[in-house]
Amino acid sequence: MTQIETTVHYDNGYEDEYxxxxxxxxxDMLLDPAWEQQQRKxxxxxxxxxxxxxxxxIENIEEDFRNGLKLMLLLEVISGERLPKPDRGKMRFxxxxxxxxxxxxxxxxxxxxxxxxxxxxxxGNVKMTLGMIWTIIxxxxxxxxxxxxxxxxxxxxxxxxxxxxxxxxxxxxxxxxSWKDGLAFCALIHRHRPDLxxxxxxxxDDPLGNLNLAFDIAEKHLDIPKMLDAExxxxxxxxxxxxxxxxxxxxxxxxxxxxQAETAxxxxxxxxxxxxxxxxxxxxxxxxxxxxxxxxxRTTPWLENRTPEKTMAEMQRKLEDFRxxxxxxKPPKVQEKCQLEINFNTLQTKLRISxxxxxxxxxxxxxxxxxxxxxxxxxxxxxxxxxxxxxxRRLERLDHLAEKFRQKATNHENWASGKELILIQKDYETxxxxxxRALLRKHEAFESDLAAHQDRVEQIAAIAQELNELDYHDIAxxxxxxxxxxxxxxxxxxxxxxxxxxxxxxxxxxxxxxxxFLEFAKRSAPFNNWMEGAMEDLQDMFIVHTIxxxxxxxxxxxxxxxxxxxxxxxxxxxxxxxxxxxxxxxxYGIKANIINPYSTITTEELLNKWEKVKKLVPQRDGSLxxxxxxxxxxERLRRQFAAQANLIGPWIQARMEEIGRCSLEIGGTLExxxxxxxxxxxxxxxxxxxxxxxxxxxxxxxxxxxxxNKHTNYTMEHIRVGWExxxxxxxxxxxxxxxxxxxxxxxGISQQQMNEFRSSFNHFDRKKNGAMETDDFRACLISxxxxxxxxxxARIMMLVDPNATGxxxxxxxxxxxxxxxxxxxxADQVVASFRILAADKPYILxxxxxRELPPEQAEYCIMRMPPYKGPGAPPGALDYTAFSTxxxxxxxx
Amino acid sequence: xSGNYSVTLLGPxxxxxxxxxxxxxxxxxxxxxxxxxxxxxKGGVAVGDTVLSIDGVSTEGMNHLEAQNxxxxxxxxxxxxxxxxxxxxxxxx
Numbered sequence: 001m002t003q004i005e006t007t008v009h010y011d012n013g014y015e016d017e018y019x020x021x022x023x024x025x026x027x028d029m030l031l032d033p034a035w036e037q038q039q040r041k042x043x044x045x046x047x048x049x050x051x052x053x054x055x056x057x058i059e060n061i062e063e064d065f066r067n068g069l070k071l072m073l074l075l076e077v078i079s080g081e082r083l084p085k086p087d088r089g090k091m092r093f094x095x096x097x098x099x100x101x102x103x104x105x106x107x108x109x110x111x112x113x114x115x116x117x118x119x120x121x122x123x124g125n126v127k128m129t130l131g132m133i134w135t136i137i138x139x140x141x142x143x144x145x146x147x148x149x150x151x152x153x154x155x156x157x158x159x160x161x162x163x164x165x166x167x168x169x170x171x172x173x174x175x176x177x178s179w180k181d182g183l184a185f186c187a188l189i190h191r192h193r194p195d196l197x198x199x200x201x202x203x204x205d206d207p208l209g210n211l212n213l214a215f216d217i218a219e220k221h222l223d224i225p226k227m228l229d230a231e232x233x234x235x236x237x238x239x240x241x242x243x244x245x246x247x248x249x250x251x252x253x254x255x256x257x258x259x260q261a262e263t264a265x266x267x268x269x270x271x272x273x274x275x276x277x278x279x280x281x282x283x284x285x286x287x288x289x290x291x292x293x294x295x296x297x298r299t300t301p302w303l304e305n306r307t308p309e310k311t312m313a314e315m316q317r318k319l320e321d322f323r324x325x326x327x328x329x330k331p332p333k334v335q336e337k338c339q340l341e342i343n344f345n346t347l348q349t350k351l352r353i354s355x356x357x358x359x360x361x362x363x364x365x366x367x368x369x370x371x372x373x374x375x376x377x378x379x380x381x382x383x384x385x386x387x388x389x390x391x392x393r394r395l396e397r398l399d400h401l402a403e404k405f406r407q408k409a410t411n412h413e414n415w416a417s418g419k420e421l422i423l424i425q426k427d428y429e430t431x432x433x434x435x436x437r438a439l440l441r442k443h444e445a446f447e448s449d450l451a452a453h454q455d456r457v458e459q460i461a462a463i464a465q466e467l468n469e470l471d472y473h474d475i476a477x478x479x480x481x482x483x484x485x486x487x488x489x490x491x492x493x494x495x496x497x498x499x500x501x502x503x504x505x506x507x508x509x510x511x512x513x514x515x516x517f518l519e520f521a522k523r524s525a526p527f528n529n530w531m532e533g534a535m536e537d538l539q540d541m542f543i544v545h546t547i548x549x550x551x552x553x554x555x556x557x558x559x560x561x562x563x564x565x566x567x568x569x570x571x572x573x574x575x576x577x578x579x580x581x582x583x584x585x586x587x588y589g590i591k592a593n594i595i596n597p598y599s600t601i602t603t604e605e606l607l608n609k610w611e612k613v614k615k616l617v618p619q620r621d622g623s624l625x626x627x628x629x630x631x632x633x634x635e636r637l638r639r640q641f642a643a644q645a646n647l648i649g650p651w652i653q654a655r656m657e658e659i660g661r662c663s664l665e666i667g668g669t670l671e672x673x674x675x676x677x678x679x680x681x682x683x684x685x686x687x688x689x690x691x692x693x694x695x696x697x698x699x700x701x702x703x704x705x706x707x708x709n710k711h712t713n714y715t716m717e718h719i720r721v722g723w724e725x726x727x728x729x730x731x732x733x734x735x736x737x738x739x740x741x742x743x744x745x746x747x748g749i750s751q752q753q754m755n756e757f758r759s760s761f762n763h764f765d766r767k768k769n770g771a772m773e774t775d776d777f778r779a780c781l782i783s784x785x786x787x788x789x790x791x792x793x794a795r796i797m798m799l800v801d802p803n804a805t806g807x808x809x810x811x812x813x814x815x816x817x818x819x820x821x822x823x824x825x826x827a828d829q830v831v832a833s834f835r836i837l838a839a840d841k842p843y844i845l846x847x848x849x850x851r852e853l854p855p856e857q858a859e860y861c862i863m864r865m866p867p868y869k870g871p872g873a874p875p876g877a878l879d880y881t882a883f884s885t886x887x888x889x890x891x892x893x
Numbered sequence: 894x895s896g897n898y899s900v901t902l903l904g905p906x907x908x909x910x911x912x913x914x915x916x917x918x919x920x921x922x923x924x925x926x927x928x929x930x931x932x933x934x935k936g937g938v939a940v941g942d943t944v945l946s947i948d949g950v951s952t953e954g955m956n957h958l959e960a961q962n963x964x965x966x967x968x969x970x971x972x973x974x975x976x977x978x979x980x981x982x983x984x985x986x
Contacts, residue, residue: 791940795925803919866962882965886958889918890925892911893964 035240036126038232042243043133045227046141049250050077061133062126068098068118075105078140095122103132111139134242141249145256156245159252160184163191169204175244180233182210185251189217192255196221207234224250275356281347282359288340289365295333296373299325303380306387310473312395319388326381337374341367398472405463409481412456416488419446423495428503429589433510440503443496450496457489509588513581514597520577521598527570528601531609534560534567538616545708547631554624561617571610578603634706641697642711648690649714652722655684656729663733663770664762669751670741677734684730691723736811743814757817760784761810771807780813827888834880843868843877897945900936906965908932912944915957922952922960 044061051057051070054077058064065071067090072083084101087094099118107113113135120128143152147159157172164170167187172178179185181204190199196217202210211230218224227247233239309315344367347359361367428436464482468475537560544550585594662676698716701709709715714722744754764780765772772780777800778793786792800808800816808816837852838844844865849858864886865878885891902908909931914920922944927934944952947963955963 794941798913798920798925864958866958869965882961883958886915886956886961889915889920889957890911890913891957891961892926893906893908893961 034232034236036130038228038236038240038243039130039134040126041229041232042227042240042246043130043137045225046137046246046250047074047133049223049225049227050074053077062124062129065099065129065133066122066124067095068100068102068122071102071121072098072105075102075136078136079105079109081105092122106132106136106139109139111135134246137242137246137249141253142245145249145252153245156249156252159256160188160248163188163255166191167199175241175248176238179239179244179248181207182212182214182230182233183207185214185218186210188248188251188255189214189222193217193221218251218254222251222254224254278347278350278354278356278359281343281350282361285340285343285347285359286362286365288336288343289361289370292333292336292340292370293365293373296377299329300377300380303377303384305384308391309395312392312399315388315392315395319392322385322388330381337370340370394470398467398470401463401467401470402472402474402478405460405467405478405482408456408460408463409485412453412460412485415453416485416492419492420488420495422446423492423499426502428506431506431510433507433514436503436506436510440507443500443503447496447500450492457485460485509584513584513594516577516581516584517596517598520574520581520596521601523570523577524574524599524601524606527567527574528606528609530567531606531613534613535609535616538613538620542627544627544631545634545706547628547635550624550628550631554628557617557620557624564614564617567613568610571606574606575603630704634701634704637697637701637704638706638709638711641694641701641716642709642714644690644694644697645709645712645714645716645719648687648694648719649712649722651687651690652719652726655680655726656722659726659729659733660770663736664758664768670737670744670754674734674737674741677730677737681730681734684726688723691719694719739811740814743811743818754814757814758810761813771809772813773807774801777808777813827885827890830884830887831881834884838880842870842881843873844880845874846876846878849878898937900933900938902932902936902938908936909934910938912957912960912964915960916954917956917958922955922957 040061044058047061047070048057051074054073056070056073058070065074069086072086075081076083083105086098086101089095096118099121103113103116103118103121113132116128116132116135121132138152142156145151145155145159147155147162150158153175157175160172164172164184164187167183167190170183170187172184183202183204186197186199186202190197197213202213204210208230211228211233215226215228215230219226224247227250228239228243233244309318344359344361351357351359361369428439431439461482464478467478472478542549542553544553581594581596658680659677662673662680694716702716740754744751760780760783761772762768764776764783766776767773774797777797781793781796796816800812834844835841838848846862849861852858853861861880861883862878865880865883868877868879870877870879882891907928909928910924910933911926912922913925914922924933924938924940924942924944927938927940944960946952947960950963952960
């Protein structure tokens with residue numbers, strides 16, 4: 001028998017090796033019937049193991065598949081897929097069709113069926129049928145075995161080796177002889193189900209027992225029908241590989257399936273676990289999402305709440321709450337969300353990895369929902385924070401404004417308190433002009449202070465306005481206060497204005513009064529002075545000496561009287577001023593003490609003085625008239641005197657001249673002159689009563705205190721002096737003549753000589769006043785032949801003019817002229833006279849003097865004579881020499 | 894002659910000058926004559942000189958007799974015993 005070469009395409013490509021292995025056993029063609037037998041048994045059992053699930057069996061493998069129905073069924077069972085509906089005919093072509101359907105199916109599974117046709121199968125070709133079944137078994141039971149990346153036969157082999165590896169006495173190298181002792185089967189069983197047999201009890205030398213044991217257990221407990229015959233295997237030197245493979249594949253499927261089931265179970269468990277896990281995660285997600293959303297849902301209204309608080313403290317608490325929220329409450333939620341996201345991602349990843357569909361969160365809990373909710377939250381947060389801060393700022397501003405308002409209002413109220421009272425004072429009613437002015441200044445200052453406060457009040461109102469706009473919580477009290485401040489402000493303004501007006505009015509009045517006072521002062525002072533002057537003038541003591549003077553005084557007085565009406569008018573005017581002042585102060589109710597600061601003159605004073613003046617005027621009139629009378633009287637006296645004096649004066653003058661003439665005349669004797677003179681003397685003396693009368697008049701005049709008299713140039717003194725001079729002159733002249741006579745007689749000068757002397761004298765008496773001046777005398781001497789040096793002339797002058805009068809009288813002249821001839825040393829004469837009396841002694845005694853001289857002269861001498869200091873003089877001796885020389889003013893010492 | 898001078902004339906008298914004048918004559922005390930070779934002339938006194946003081950005492954207000962006496966009595970109060978006669982010194986200025 002040729003080996004049926006079936007090329008089965010596998011993905012693993014081991015077919016060549018597999019074919020080689022197959023060719024190794026071409027020698028076993030001898031065993032062909034056994035091998036066929038084995039295969040038949042095994043394959044039938046295998047088909048039945050599957051067909052029983054469909055509720056059918058096969059008895060005969062080459063027969064029962066001939067119509068293809070059971071073949072199709074088998075394929076359906078083992079593949080789990082539906083084949084096309086079999087043809088229900090008995091005809092051959094129906095069978096072929098059915099078998100073809102089966103074969104097509106097999107082909108569709110990727111098996112290249114070479115030299116297997118439907119007809120052979122329908123015809124019941126055993127080898128074909130077995131080959132086909134082997135193809136099916138290979139394909140559906142072995143092909144898909146994959147063990148550690150080894151598949152199909154190798155894979156199955158590897159699986160066997162792996163599973164039996166722990167069993168030392170088992171060594172699976174192939175699918176034929178390795179299985180002969182049955183231990184491999186037992187090992188396989190024991191490996192997977194140690195509860196089913198006790199491998200340690202098995203013996204290698206009991207292959208039959210082992211095999212049967214294995215087959216029994218497999219049938220009983222593993223639901224693997226017996227497919228091999230134990231004796232066949234023992235008796236065959238090389239059991240049929242395919243049969244072994246088929247049966248072993250059942251074991252594989254049983255255990256691997258179990259394993260797979262285990263794995264599957266594990267997988268399922270794992271998957272389920274994953275599922276469960278996923279589900280848990282999903283639940284978790286859902287829960288967290290719900291919670292988070294719930295939390296967001298709860299929190300958002302809180303964040304959206306825009307109820308303002310009244311105070312900053314409350315707002316700040318809110319801010320604090322928010323801060324707490326941000327710092328404590330939210331972070332865990334952020335973490336939750338993050339966790340949620342992570343969970344979600346993890347879940348999705350897990351799902352994706354485990355080929356599950358993506359997780360679709362329930363309605364409203366989707367990622368987008370969470371995100372949007374979260375965004376909403378954060379929006380709300382931001383909004384909330386912004387709102388909080390805005391509110392806080394607003395409240396802060398409000399607080400600040402409210403405080404500012406309070407402060408400014410308080411300041412203003414403090415300033416304003418008391419101002420009202422000050423403004424309604426009526427202090428100006430009793431103030432003086434200066435005081436009112438000062439009050440005005442103060443008021444001005446107040447007004448500017450008020451103006452300065454204007455904008456402060458406006459500020460306060462502005463702040464109140466802003467507080468209103470910002471909706472301050474205690475706005476009512478603010479408005480109230482603001483209103484009261486504004487009301488008071490208006491009031492202050494009005495009062496200020498009123499006070500200003502009142503002060504200005506008072507000032508005006510007081511100024512007017514002041515002006516009047518000034519006017520009063522300006523006019524009353526000079527008027528007062530005028531009156532005082534007038535009074536003085538009117539009482540003025542006058543001394544007048546002439547009628548003209550009195551007249552001028554009277555005239556002046558008349559002039560003065562003429563000014564009286566004017567003066568009275570002035571007085572009235574001044575009084576009028578005073579009355580004006582009184583009227584003003586009365587009518588305007590000025591209560592201050594109005595006194596004139598410019599003047600101390602009172603109206604009473606003025607009136608008094610005026611009265612006095614008025615009284616004095618007629619008084620003066622009287623005085624002046626009196627005086628006038630007096631003056632007239634005086635004038636009369638003057639005239640009287642003058643008349644008299646004017647007679648007497650010239651008369652005296654005439655007499656003087658007469659005398660002068662007489663004395664100067666040269667003709668006639670001295671006696672004649674004397675007689676003339678004596679006659680004149682008589683005349684003069686007879687005239688004396690006139691002088692006396694004049695004296696009388698003069699006395700009157702003097703008594704009347706009249707000191708001047710323009711009617712005459714002759715004063716009484718003049719007349720007196722003149723008279724006396726006349727008297728003296730006449731006496732002197734007479735005396736002169738007498739002396740001349742004496743001298744003439746004494747010196748024996750003849751008349752002729754006298755006349756010569758006279759003529760010389762007259763000649764040199766240049767001035768013809770009866771005396772020569774020094775130069776005259778000198779000229780005279782020179783003319784007489786005297787050669788005079790200065791010294792001699794001086795000596796002569798001293799003799800002639802001992803008194804240094806500067807003139808030489810006729811008498812002196814004569815004396816001089818006559819002296820020069822004489823040689824008299826008069827002092828010696830006297831000394832000689834005394835010597836005689838002293839009886840030739842150089843001294844004289846007191847009683848001698850008393851005896852010889854008249855008592856008076858004696859005493860004179862006694863008193864005057866110095867004591868004699870010569871030798872031999874008794875005490876009381878007097879030096880008459882010294883005395884005598886002293887008498888003449890010449891002493892020789 | 895101008896200028897005052899003082900002269901001391903030793904006594905005794907006479908000194909050889911004539912004194913004239915005095916308050917009683919209303920004339921100043923003057924020298925009206927000098928004896929030639931007299932003590933006064935030798936002493937440098939000249940005619941016309943006015944006597945201003947005698948022995949240090951001003952002549953103002955002196956009458957003739959007073960002056961005369963003063964001159965005569967001018968003594969220096971020194972009388973040394975050896976001298977036989979009175980010493981008169983006259984101070985004329």
